[in-house]
Amino acid sequence: xxxxxxxxxxxxxxxxxxxxxxxxxxxxxxxxxxxxxxxxxxxxxxxxxxxxxxxxxxxxxxxxxxxxxxxxxxxxxxxxxxxxxxxxxxxxxxxxxxxxxxxxxxxxxxxxxxxxxxxxxxxxxxxxxxxxxxxxxxxxxxxxxxxxxxxxxxxxxxxxxxxxxxxxxxxxxxxxxxxxxxxxxxxxxxxxxxxxxxxxxxxxxxxxxxxxxxxxxxxxxxxxxxxxxxxxxxxxxxxxxxxxxxxxxxxxxxxxxxxxxxxxxxxxxxxxxxxxxxxxxxxxxxxxxxxxxxxxxxxxxxxxxxxxxxxxxxxxxxxxxxxxxxxxxxxxxxxxxxxxxxxxxxxxxxxxxxxxxxxxxxxxxxxxxxxxxxxxxxxxxxxxxxxxxxxxxxxxxxxxxxxxxxxxxxxxxxxxxxxxxxxxxxxxxxxxxxxxxxxxxxxxxxxxx
Amino acid sequence: xxxxxxxxxxxxxxxxxxxxxxxxxxxxxxxxxxxxxxxxxxxxxxxxxxxxxxxxxxxxxxxxxxxxxxxxxxxxxxxxxxxxxxxxxxxxxxxxxxxxxxxxxxxxxxxxxxxxxxxxxxxxxxxxxxxxxxxxxxxxxxxxxxxxxxxxxxxxxxxxxxxxxxxxxxxxxxxxxxxxxxxxxxxxxxxxxxxxxxxxxxxxxxxxxxxxxxxxxxxxxxxxxxxxxxxxxxxxxxxxxxxxxxxxxxxxxxxxxxxxxxxxxxxxxxxxxxxxxxxxxxxxxxxxxxxxxxxxxxxxxxxxxxxxxxxxxxxxxxxxxxxxxxxxxxxxxxxxxxxxxxxxxxxxxxxxxxxxxxxxxxxxxxxxxxxxxxxxxxxxxxxxxxxxxxxxxxxxxxxxxx
Numbered sequence: 001x002x003x004x005x006x007x008x009x010x011x012x013x014x015x016x017x018x019x020x021x022x023x024x025x026x027x028x029x030x031x032x033x034x035x036x037x038x039x040x041x042x043x044x045x046x047x048x049x050x051x052x053x054x055x056x057x058x059x060x061x062x063x064x065x066x067x068x069x070x071x072x073x074x075x076x077x078x079x080x081x082x083x084x085x086x087x088x089x090x091x092x093x094x095x096x097x098x099x100x101x102x103x104x105x106x107x108x109x110x111x112x113x114x115x116x117x118x119x120x121x122x123x124x125x126x127x128x129x130x131x132x133x134x135x136x137x138x139x140x141x142x143x144x145x146x147x148x149x150x151x152x153x154x155x156x157x158x159x160x161x162x163x164x165x166x167x168x169x170x171x172x173x174x175x176x177x178x179x180x181x182x183x184x185x186x187x188x189x190x191x192x193x194x195x196x197x198x199x200x201x202x203x204x205x206x207x208x209x210x211x212x213x214x215x216x217x218x219x220x221x222x223x224x225x226x227x228x229x230x231x232x233x234x235x236x237x238x239x240x241x242x243x244x245x246x247x248x249x250x251x252x253x254x255x256x257x258x259x260x261x262x263x264x265x266x267x268x269x270x271x272x273x274x275x276x277x278x279x280x281x282x283x284x285x286x287x288x289x290x291x292x293x294x295x296x297x298x299x300x301x302x303x304x305x306x307x308x309x310x311x312x313x314x315x316x317x318x319x320x321x322x323x324x325x326x327x328x329x330x331x332x333x334x335x336x337x338x339x340x341x342x343x344x345x346x347x348x349x350x351x352x353x354x355x356x357x358x359x360x361x362x363x364x365x366x367x368x369x370x371x372x373x374x375x376x377x378x379x380x381x382x383x384x385x386x387x388x389x390x391x392x393x394x395x396x397x398x399x400x401x402x403x404x405x406x407x408x409x410x411x412x413x414x415x416x417x418x419x420x421x422x423x424x425x426x427x428x429x430x431x432x433x434x435x436x437x438x439x440x441x442x443x444x445x446x447x448x449x
Numbered sequence: 450x451x452x453x454x455x456x457x458x459x460x461x462x463x464x465x466x467x468x469x470x471x472x473x474x475x476x477x478x479x480x481x482x483x484x485x486x487x488x489x490x491x492x493x494x495x496x497x498x499x500x501x502x503x504x505x506x507x508x509x510x511x512x513x514x515x516x517x518x519x520x521x522x523x524x525x526x527x528x529x530x531x532x533x534x535x536x537x538x539x540x541x542x543x544x545x546x547x548x549x550x551x552x553x554x555x556x557x558x559x560x561x562x563x564x565x566x567x568x569x570x571x572x573x574x575x576x577x578x579x580x581x582x583x584x585x586x587x588x589x590x591x592x593x594x595x596x597x598x599x600x601x602x603x604x605x606x607x608x609x610x611x612x613x614x615x616x617x618x619x620x621x622x623x624x625x626x627x628x629x630x631x632x633x634x635x636x637x638x639x640x641x642x643x644x645x646x647x648x649x650x651x652x653x654x655x656x657x658x659x660x661x662x663x664x665x666x667x668x669x670x671x672x673x674x675x676x677x678x679x680x681x682x683x684x685x686x687x688x689x690x691x692x693x694x695x696x697x698x699x700x701x702x703x704x705x706x707x708x709x710x711x712x713x714x715x716x717x718x719x720x721x722x723x724x725x726x727x728x729x730x731x732x733x734x735x736x737x738x739x740x741x742x743x744x745x746x747x748x749x750x751x752x753x754x755x756x757x758x759x760x761x762x763x764x765x766x767x768x769x770x771x772x773x774x775x776x777x778x779x780x781x782x783x784x785x786x787x788x789x790x791x792x793x794x795x796x797x798x799x800x801x802x803x804x805x806x807x808x809x810x811x812x813x814x815x816x817x818x819x820x821x822x823x824x825x826x827x828x829x830x831x832x833x834x835x836x837x838x839x840x841x842x843x844x845x846x847x848x849x850x851x
Contacts, residue, residue, distance in 0.1 A: 159728040159778050167777030171727045174783070178568050189567065189811060260661060303661060334635065336613060343614060344723070346570055352664055353615040356629030357672035361636050364648075368639040417651060425643040435643050442647040444665035 012294040013270045018050050025296055026053070027404050031449045032257055032300075033057045033290055034100025035310060036317040038379075039389050039404060054290045058138075058283055063098040078124050083117040086126055086340040087332070088325040094313045095322045105137045105282070106130070107309065108256050110339070111347035113148045113180060115157040117340045125153035125207065126340055141249060141280035142240045145181065149232060150202065150209040158345065161204040165217045168196040175345050177239065183251075186244040187224060194221040198235040240280065246272035250285070257289055259303035260351035267294075302407035305354055306449040308335035311363060314449065315370055318404050319437070320379035320388070323370055331366050335359050355447070367441035371434045386431045394422040397436035405440070407448045414443075490831055491708055491715055493748075493763040494590070495697070496617065497741070498722030500569065502734060503770035503787025503814075506542070507556055507803075511535035514773070514806035521779035522730045536803065541738035544746030545790065553749055553758075554792050555849045557823055558801040561786035561816025565769060569725070569783070572768040577618035579821055579840050589824055590716050591622030592839050593832065609707070609714040611700045620718055626667050628675040633703070636676045648673060678712075691747050697721045698744035705751045708761065715832070724767060728778035741765065749792055762793035762831050762850070766820070772812055786816035789823060791849055800849045822847055 021029065026045040030037035034057065037045065045053050070093055077085050097103045110133060117126045129151050136144040148154050149172075155161040160172035173196035177187040201216030202209070221229045224242060229235050239245065250271035254263060271285060278284040289295055306314060312328055315321075332338060336359055342348055370376055378385055391397045398418050402410055410418070418439050426435040440446050505522060509515045510529045529537025530546045538546045548554035562581060566572045578585035587595070594608060608620050610629040620627045630636060638648060653666045692698040700719045707714070721741055726734050745763060752758045770787025786804050804814040825844040828836040837843050 159780065162728055162778035164777035167775075169727055169776045169778050169780070170782045174568070178570075184568055184571055192567075302659070305661060305665070334613070334631070336615070344569070349615060352661070355665065355668045356610070356616050357668070357675045358613070358629060358631045358635040360668050360672035361638055361676060364644060365637075365639045368641050368644050372641065414651075414653070418647070421643065421647050421650065425646050427642075438641060438643040439647045442644055443651060444653055444669050445662060447665050448661060 009264065009266050010270060012267065012297070012299070013288060013292050015291050016050070016293045016296045020048070021046055021050055021053060023403055028296070028301060028407065029053065029057070029290060030100075030317075031310075031314060031407075032295075032304070033286075034104050034317070035094065036314040036404070038318055038320045039400065040320075042404060051291065054287060057101045057290070058286060060099045060101065062102075063096075066093065066096045066098070069096075074127055078127065081123050083121060083123045083126060083340070085326075086117055086123060087329040087338050089127075090130070090339045091309075091313070091325040091328050091332070094309070095316055095325065100317070101286070102134065102137055105286070106134050107339070108253070109133045109137055109144070111256075111342060111350075112252060113144075113154065114342035114345050114347035115151075115153045116342050116344075120153045120156050125151075125156065129153040130340075138283045138286075139281065141245075141275070141282070142237060145176075145236050145240055146233060148180070149176070149199070149236060152204045152207055152209060155202065155204050155209070160199060160202055163196060163200050163202060163215075165200045165215045168193070168200055168217070170196045172196070173199060176236075179346055181239050181248065182242060182244045183248040186242065186248075190222075191224055194223045194229075195235055195239075197221055198223070198229060199232045202232060246275040246280070249280075250275055253282075253285060253289070255350070257286070258295065258300050260305055261303055263299075302445070302448045304407075304449045305351055305447050307348065307350060307354060308332045308337040308359075308363070308366075309339065310449055311335075311447070312366060312370060314405075315367060315437070316376075319371075319385065319433070321370070321376050323373060323376040327373070327375065328370075331362075331369065335362050335366065363447065364442050367446075368438055371437055372430065382429075382434075383431065385433050389433050391431075391433050394419045394426065394432055394436070397422055397432035398440070400433060401436045401440050405437075406445060408445065410445070418443075489715060489760070490833075491717065491761045492827060492832060493701075493704060493761060494619065494716065494718045495741070495745070495763060495765040496718070496720040496722070497724050497737075497765060497767035498573075498720050499725030499767070500572075500769045500771055500783055501724040501737075501767035501787060502726060502730065502781050503767075503784075504773065504806075505730075505734060505781075506539050506738065507532070507558070507788045508537050508539060509535060509803060509806060510537050512806050518774040518806070520775065522734075522775050522781060539735070539738050541735045542742045544742035548746055548749065548792060549798055552796055552798070553794055554790060554798075555796040556799045557789045557791065557818055557847065557849065558799065559786045559804040559814065559817035560766070560789045560801065560820050560823060561769070561814075562819055562821070563816075565785040565813070565816070567769065567783040567785075569768060574618060576766060576768055576820060579824055585618060586621075587623055588617065588619035588621045589839055590619050590718075591625070591627070593622075593716075593828070593834055594620075594625045594627070595622040596834070596838070607714050608716040608718065609712075610718045611703060612718075612720050614720055617718055617720075620716070626671045628671050630675065633679055636672070636679055638676060689751065691751055693740070693743040693747060695740045695744055697740050698747055701744050701748035702751070705748055705755070705757075708752070708757060709755055726771070726780050727776065727782060728780040730775075730780040745790075745792055753794075758794045762791060762827065764823070764827065765790040765792075766823075770814065773806055773809060773814065774812060785810075785813040787814075789820070791823075791827075793850075795850075797849045800847045818847065819844060826850065 023042050023046055026042045073089050094103055120126055132147050132151055136147055158172040158175055159169050163169040170192050174192045178184055197217045198221050201212040203212045223229050223235055226238055250268045274285045274288050380388055389400050391400055421439045422435045426432055505524055508524050508529050510526050511534050528540050531537040545554055574585040575581055577588045579589040608627040610616050610620055610627055613631045616629040655663050655666055688699050688702045692702045704717045752761050766789045769785055771781035771784040775781050801818040821840050822844045825836040826846040828834045829846055830850045
């Protein structure tokens, strides 16, 4: 870190001093805490006190109607045991949710405790895990880790369900320390073997977690420098209180919410402390992030490449639209993010790893497809979009997209060129705003959120 | 790397494609160096993701220790395709057996590295970067590209990744970005006038201030360049009948097609997996090995019939092998050393020594051949590049490319 930043490392986490957010700041907060806000939502946010906007995001409940629809769709998927429809189920929910911040955090944990329906191959445990994560998303981490360690989908995914006393299976034990709690380098091969013994006998019987004492190895384990650990629960309690655990989770949250670029470790220490001081509860640490100076600085603006889900759901939320979740699901799979189907136990790498030649073209095509598809509906109708966004010229349209979508202002020459392209290619059917979105979607900075 | 001309076929398809105006300058630049030609050697990398169980791939069926440690996943004397009275191929590997007998496949035994890491991700990074300790920023192939990068023409590297997983670290360099395609169709741009106009008219300048935006600008250029180049190829590509109907075969058929038209890349990269068989290993592993051997045999057969067999070498590696003793789930846990395969013409049948099944460290095999020696061999003797700057040290080469 540069000297100037080092001096400021602690101060960067102090509260951002403002009463009201500017439209640009409100759009940034909406994109990162959730997926995005449309023009009217941004207008509403700038009239509220800053802290109230953040607290509103972090405490918003789900709307009852969506919960009911969601249950009904789940019942259909479970009855037919159709895991391939799981992504569409979640994508519908993401388009409609009143609790964007919670859903975004559920995606974070889904990538963190990555479990794929490709191996589990059954809809019920995948949906049950999704509910477990949603329930514990903002709660203390230890509760989440225990719930996940007993979660049937996870036990099936990492072969923990067949972890037997005489012949332990190391898969879950290794990933728990490497990917879920501590990170590489913070445990030894010996710890992997000891921890796998602590989890022997954690089985699935008729789809439910069961502790089989006859398959459990009760002899004491020596784990991460502590002797005499017996059960899996004791092991988890010990692991999540290791100093590395708070650092590890803080670093993952930072990467997910603040920046794709690795920070100086010292920048993470205040976040890790916030976790430790709050018994590892997640809500306070998110509040600390979203109210910080750092979050509204160049360390955060435009420092995230949108995930495919963030790109598609963000676009729909920003223009007040909705589209066929089934179609969206297959497009997003092409771009490398199929919800419920993470590529491996490490989840999605994210950041620059989202981008390659296929996905770069695919992202441009996806935006075009969403905006021009007959199945996409817009609040008030397609032909009222320009009026809803106060757009009367190509210049208005480009500026509006810049305001609600772009993480940093466009260069003047770049903006002029885009306005020119919109003027030349706009059609009566699409209108100026959609045309501006399509033109901007071909640029590199469109991918930054 | 790419200045070594092997053979020059005048009037080849490459020359025709390269001269058409749709080809962006950056491709032209590579061609104009008069170095890339039909005779240029190609390396194909097949990654077996997840940790292939080497012991059940090239099976020491003649060793009591194998039978003592494995019950549920054991493959017995009657099933193996015998190589000699100690080793045999997994029964799914008939294609490899035939290739080896014809001198078209070499098994390098017991490949690994010191202080083996049993994390998929760390060990994969070690293989990709060819560095035993972090940071793993660039890959061994990417560094070859960097050494040859033409800074003025920027962009389209002489490598191509086929697949929907992220671009492999192995192919990542500092100066150059390698295209990564799922399929040829995946690079088509929607027929929308606004989009096409914007893609044609907007070419952002690299700011070299912001890492992410510069990366995205370069990725956009790479994608558009590949898109324009592939438009010259025409419609969808059918997979020839000689290939099995598997995903790996589909990818290798496309590689063969691209080599056949002298598309350009010197290194192609594809993946197969997951080989992470912790549980109920037998069927999953048999299916993966069948897909591997079927596709590789068809690919090299195809190259042979099109007269390009001497031009291509294929390497198949995995991030680690698996533990000697099976676990309680009829599977195997992460291990260490494993065999690696090199396919092509005129190869030695085998290199290196099979690891001892009794002289173990932490229950795992001890490697005999450092994987960086395999890289050094391919770099020095196949791509004819000095391996020392790429690998950071001098490694012995192996006598596998006879």
